[in-house]
Amino acid sequence: MLTRTPRGSPNKNHLLARGIMLWRCIADDFEQMILVGKYDNAERLPAESEIAARYGVNRHTVRRAMSELAVRGLVRTERGSGTFVKTDKLDYRIGERTRFSEIIAAAGHEAEGRLQGHRLEPASEEIAVRLGLKPGDDVVRLEIVRAADRVPISVATTWLDGQRFCDAAKVFRQLRSVTRTLDYYGIVGYRRKWTRISAAFADAVDAGRLRLSVHRPILVVESLDVTSDDKPVLTTRGRFAADRVALIVES
Amino acid sequence: MLTRTPRGSPNKNHLLARGIMLWRCIADDFEQMILVGKYDNAERLPAESEIAARYGVNRHTVRRAMSELAVRGLVRTERGSGTFVKTDKLDYRIGERTRFSEIIAAAGHEAEGRLQGHRLEPASEEIAVRLGLKPGDDVVRLEIVRAADRVPISVATTWLDGQRFCDAAKVFRQLRSVTRTLDYYGIVGYRRKWTRISAAFADAVDAGRLRLSVHRPILVVESLDVTSDDKPVLTTRGRFAADRVALIVES
DNA sequence: CCAAGTTGTCTAGTTTAATAGACAAGTGAT
DNA sequence: ATCACTTGTCTATTAAACTAGACAACTTGG
Numbered sequence: 085m086l087t088r089t090p091r092g093s094p095n096k097n098h099l100l101a102r103g104i105m106l107w108r109c110i111a112d113d114f115e116q117m118i119l120v121g122k123y124d125n126a127e128r129l130p131a132e133s134e135i136a137a138r139y140g141v142n143r144h145t146v147r148r149a150m151s152e153l154a155v156r157g158l159v160r161t162e163r164g165s166g167t168f169v170k171t172d173k174l175d176y177r178i179g180e181r182t183r184f185s186e187i188i189a190a191a192g193h194e195a196e197g198r199l200q201g202h203r204l205e206p207a208s209e210e211i212a213v214r215l216g217l218k219p220g221d222d223v224v225r226l227e228i229v230r231a232a233d234r235v236p237i238s239v240a241t242t243w244l245d246g247q248r249f250c251d252a253a254k255v256f257r258q259l260r261s262v263t264r265t266l267d268y269y270g271i272v273g274y275r276r277k278w279t280r281i282s283a284a285f286a287d288a289v290d291a292g293r294l295r296l297s298v299h300r301p302i303l304v305v306e307s308l309d310v311t312s313d314d315k316p317v318l319t320t321r322g323r324f325a326a327d328r329v330a331l332i333v334e335s
Numbered sequence: 336m337l338t339r340t341p342r343g344s345p346n347k348n349h350l351l352a353r354g355i356m357l358w359r360c361i362a363d364d365f366e367q368m369i370l371v372g373k374y375d376n377a378e379r380l381p382a383e384s385e386i387a388a389r390y391g392v393n394r395h396t397v398r399r400a401m402s403e404l405a406v407r408g409l410v411r412t413e414r415g416s417g418t419f420v421k422t423d424k425l426d427y428r429i430g431e432r433t434r435f436s437e438i439i440a441a442a443g444h445e446a447e448g449r450l451q452g453h454r455l456e457p458a459s460e461e462i463a464v465r466l467g468l469k470p471g472d473d474v475v476r477l478e479i480v481r482a483a484d485r486v487p488i489s490v491a492t493t494w495l496d497g498q499r500f501c502d503a504a505k506v507f508r509q510l511r512s513v514t515r516t517l518d519y520y521g522i523v524g525y526r527r528k529w530t531r532i533s534a535a536f537a538d539a540v541d542a543g544r545l546r547l548s549v550h551r552p553i554l555v556v557e558s559l560d561v562t563s564d565d566k567p568v569l570t571t572r573g574r575f576a577a578d579r580v581a582l583i584v585e586s
Numbered sequence: 587c588c589a590a591g592t593t594g595t596c597t598a599g600t601t602t603a604a605t606a607g608a609c610a611a612g613t614g615a616t
Numbered sequence: 617a618t619c620a621c622t623t624g625t626c627t628a629t630t631a632a633a634c635t636a637g638a639c640a641a642c643t644t645g646g
Contacts, residue, residue, distance in 0.1 A: 102403065103359025105603065111354070131622065142605045147623085152353065163623045164612030356633070382592060393635045398593085414593045415642030 107148035110139060111156075114149065115297070118158055118169055119327070128166040129159065156295050157235035157328050173330040174232060180275045182307075183263050184230050184238075193232040197260055200239070200293065201227040202253035204246055211243050214308050214319040222246025226253060228262075229293050236294045237329055238305075240322035266317065273312040280306040281331060286323070294325045301326040358399035361390060362407075365400065366548070369409055369420055370578070379417040380410065407546050408486035408579050424581040425483060431526045433558075434514050435481050435489075444483040448511055451490070451544065452478040453504035455497055462494050465559050465570040473497030477504060479513075480544050487545045488580055489556075491573035517568065524563040531557040532582060537574070545576045552577040 101109050117123060129135070132150065136143040150167055153159045161167040176187055188195035203225045212219040226242045242262065244252050249269060256265045266274055282304045291298045303324040311317050324331070352360050368374060380386070383401065387394040401418055404410045412418040427438055439446035454476045463470040477493045493513065495503050500520060507516045517525055533555045542549045554575040562568050575582070 103356040103362070105354040105356065107603080108354025133622085144606090145604060148603085161623070162613085164621080165614080166622065358633085384592085395636090396634060399633090401593095412593070413643080415591085416644075417592060 106141060107145050107152065110135070110141070110146060110149035111152040112297075114153055115156065115158060118153075118171060123169045125169055125171050127169045129169065131166065155235075157325075171327070174237065174328060175332050176237075176324070176329050177332040177334070178276070178279050178305075179334065182276045182279075185261050185263065188232045188237075191232075194234070196231045196234070197256075197262070198229050198231075199226060199253060199257050200229050204250070207243070207246075211319060215243065215245055215316045217245065222250075224249050224252045226256060228256075235328065236325065238322045238324040239290055239293045240320050242318060242320045244318050262318070271311055271317060274309045274317055275312070277308045277310045277314075277316075279333075282306075283326065284323075286325075290323050294323070296325055296327070303329065303331060305331070357392060358396050358403065361386070361392070361397060361400035362403040363548075365404055366407065366409060369404075369422060374420045376420055376422050378420050380420065382417065406486075408576075422578070425488065425579060426583050427488075427575070427580050428583040428585070429527070429530050429556075430585065433527045433530075436512050436514065439483045439488075442483075445485070447482045447485070448507075448513070449480050449482075450477060450504060450508050451480050455501070458494070458497075462570060466494065466496055466567045468496065473501075475500050475503045477507060479507075486579065487576065489573045489575040490541055490544045491571050493569060493571045495569050513569070522562055522568060525560045525568055526563070528559045528561045528565075528567075530584075533557075534577065535574075537576075541574050545574070547576055547578070554580065554582060556582070 114129070123129065129150075130138070132143050132146045136146045139146070150159060150161060154161060158170060159167050160170045174188075174191060174193070184197065185195040204222055205225050206220045207215065207217050207223045209219050211217075211223055212221060215223065217223070223246045224244045226244075227239065228242060229239045230237050252265060255268050256262070259265050259268060266272075284302055284304055286294060286296050286298055286300050286302050288298055290296075290302065291300070294302075296302075303326050305320070305322040305324060307320050307322070308316060309318045309320075365380070374380065380401075381389070383394050383397045387397045390397070401410060401412060405412060409421060410418050411421045425439075425442060425444075435448065436446040455473055456476050457471045458466065458468050458474045460470050462468075462474055463472060466474065468474070474497045475495045477495075478490065479493060480490045481488050503516060506519050507513065510516050510519060517523075535553055535555050537545060537547050537549055537551055537553050539549055541547075541553065542551070545553075547553075554577050556571070556573040556575060558571050558573070559567060560569045560571075
């Protein structure tokens with residue numbers, strides 16, 4: 085636990101946590117305790133006023149910290165009742181029909197996809213092979229952040245044939261779903277051909293987009309989707325916040 | 336490199352670096368670049384005004400960041416001339432006569448030792464064996480932070496026989512040197528019997544004391560010193576900031 | 587010596603983190 | 617229904633981060 089000069093005398097702790105705001109220290113402290121298992125899944129945290137007293141800090145500061153934890157998807161707070169730990173993971177089933185929006189909606193959550201950036205670029209060796217193109221051919225690259233109930237779940241880099249889908253970014257921004265975007269291009273029954281799962285740590289950029297700390301683990305999910313007549317149409321490199329998602333593969 | 340909304344519109348980057356002060360972001364950014372080798376040892380950093388422009392930030396903010404880097408011992412700044420990277424390491428020779436103050440002074444720096452805490456405690460198995468006591472016997476435990484030119488070099492936990500040196504903490508606080516403290520007790524020619532060197536990462540407490548980031552490496556130096564007639568007198572577990580010190584063992 | 591470029595210091599003003607206190611609104615148990 | 621306890625919201629104040637600009641002190645190279 086983090087300790088401060090209790091009260092009265094202003095903070096002399098330039099030693100500990102220089103340049104880090106108080107609420108952030110408290111938030112990180114609780115994240116640590118939660119992730120290390122000091123609190124169980126649906127357990128109630130101490131009341132804001134008690135935490136405030138414990139740290140020798142104003143309740144508003146604690147509230148700011150809790151709001152941060154909520155953004156990170158670690159707690160859920162209920163008026164009149166308390167703040168509860170939320171470390172259960174979303175089950176994300178990977179199969180032939182893998183659609184983010186559908187999976188989230190089926191689990192009773194609000195799905196959301198935001199295009200963070202896009203670019204037309206020459207296909208790398210790897211991407212070209214996957215999509216059945218020649219290296220150097222134009223491909224559309226989309227960076228999409230996906231969230232359930234406003235909590236970021238994954239960031240995905242998606243590549244499509246640059247000729248056929250040159251307006252993909254514009255279309256996606258309108259329709260806000262990969263499924264509907266492909267639908268716009270007349271592709272209805274696309275299916276997952278293969279999925280490759282590995283693990284890593286979040287880099288600074290992904291950590292920011294996923295609202296994760298840099299040292300948190302991510303599931304790296306590479307995949308290829310094909311049309312109903314088996315033509316490659318879309319390949320993806322997704323990074324899932326491992327603290328928030330579990331991948332389910334049935335066989 | 337970290338980027339912000341350049342100017343005019345107030346910071347909308349609550350996304351990146353929430354709860355981290357601006358100067359701290361810049362300092363960490365430069366630490367990263369320096370440690371990764373983007374700047375050579377005595378190389379000059381860009382002028383404060385240029386850095387400020389580059390980040391879209393006031394010069395004072397950059398100055399605060401540079402001051403932080405100076406505290407971390409990563410740069411040295413010269414009026415009228417510039418700010419220079421300082422990644423060369425202090426050579427710390429380990430031999431029969433290993434005295435912090437002497438080594439630092441011989442290298443032309445100002446040595447300093449501050450007692451951060453002390454305690455009378457029962458000897459652990461390990462410490463008892465080293466000091467020739469029985470486990471559970473009282474030992475004095477000192478926590479000392481050592482610095483060269485105000486930059487922390489090491490933090491050391493030192494154990495002494497609790498009966499013979501029960502006032503050691505008080506004496507050290509007066510004399511500010513282990514050598515002089517032992518001298519006070521009539522021990523003049525103590526010498527290093529053995530030294531054991533390993534490596535680890537700084538934990539939160541040591542990182543704070545050494546003004547290091549938590550993920551930085553440290554050299555763990557355990558040692559035993561004996562009197563001239565070969566009686567154990569003092570054993571230590573030191574943690575040296577590996578970014579600032581290199582240990583030299585001649586043979 | 588001079589001029590250009592650098593860090594150091596000062597004053598002043600704006601924005602935001604953190605404090606302090608009060609009360610409304612909701613929950614849950616008796 | 618009520619009571620103790622919780623989170624949500626409001627107003628006001630203080631401390632500190634950040635901005636802005638000016639100028640002094642110093643270094644370096646011509």
